[in-house]
Amino acid sequence: MKSATALMPVETNALALGFSGSLGNIDAYISAVNRLPMLTQAEEVSLARALREKNDLGAAQKLVLSHLRLVVSIARGYLGYGLPHADLIQEGNIGLMKAVKRFDPDQNVRLVSYAMHWIKAEMHEYILKNWRLVKVATTKAQRKLFFNLRSHKTGLDAMTPAQVDALAKTLDVKREEVIEMETRLSGRDVALEAPTDDDDDKFAPIAYLSSDNNEPTRVMEAKQYDRLQSEGLEAALSKLDDRSRRIVEARWLANDDGSGATLHELADEFGVSAERIRQIEAVALKKMKGSLQAFA
Secondary structure, rough: OOOOOHOOOOOHHHHHOOOOOOOOOHHHHHHHHOOOOOOOHHHHHHHHHHHHHHHHHHHHHHHHHHHHHHOOOOOOOOHHHOOOOHHHHHHHHHHHHHHHHOOHHOOOOOOHHHHHHHHHHHHHHHHHHHHOOOOOOOOHHHHHHHHHHHHHHHOOOOOOHHHHHHHHHHHHHOOOHHHHHHHHHHHHOOOOOOOOHHHHHHOOOOOOOOOHHOOOOHHHHHHHHHHHHHHHHHHHHHOOHHHHHHHHHHHHHHHOOOOOOOHHHHHHHHHHOOHHHHHHHHHHOOOOOOOOHHOO
8 A cells, every 4th residue: 555545435525524634644643543533323323224225335435544543553453564554444444344344233233343344354365365475364263363373472482381271272273273373473574685785685585595406498408318318319210321320339339438440340340440430420410410400
């Protein structure tokens, strides 16, 4: 959210409910909503009925504006998850609007009590989707554990076995789930790249997690080389006559270290001169080069 004005319901000035000047930051927004007048129960019921029976959007705005301070108060309790306060408030405001839309004035319940559920539900959903960019809770029991674990911990130290058992019993989950969730909550985010200080470069994960072996160009080159070594080489050799193939294999493919037969050894084998072996080899290699281009 770029500014606190994004939190404001539309047509605020037309309602003349106390906003004035620029709300360029979250502190100014909080100060403004805390100055908005509270509604009496009679006013609240009257506005809710106007919305329910006449679809009066002006009444809906007044109900929302008068409860924005509630959203701010609830959002403050979730700052420990490291998410922006303004974003939490914005999500809570969405929950407040949903509550106002569904509020039944004939139930004899104040909107503040009814809205708390909707506000918290939106904030919980936002935290689960965005906290460390990892969805840490899936089942209803795990979600309940996620949001209760922090309040049950008395410090930064790990929970004792007795505390784990007590919390597992209270929330009706397995003690293993409590231990696992505590471990996940205790993790710390680490920047992939180091700060601008060059002395810290060697300590950044980017230094030891990167691998040249997985660099796309190198992967492609390796695959191409493997193809040349297997399919390409065999195809090129198959196009040579027996003598030429024997000379190439003896000279270049007999040993992995490249120490193949000499020209004189092959000359003795075939009963020709060393120069003739060299000529046959040159012609064979040239022919193989043309065949291998199809695999390049």
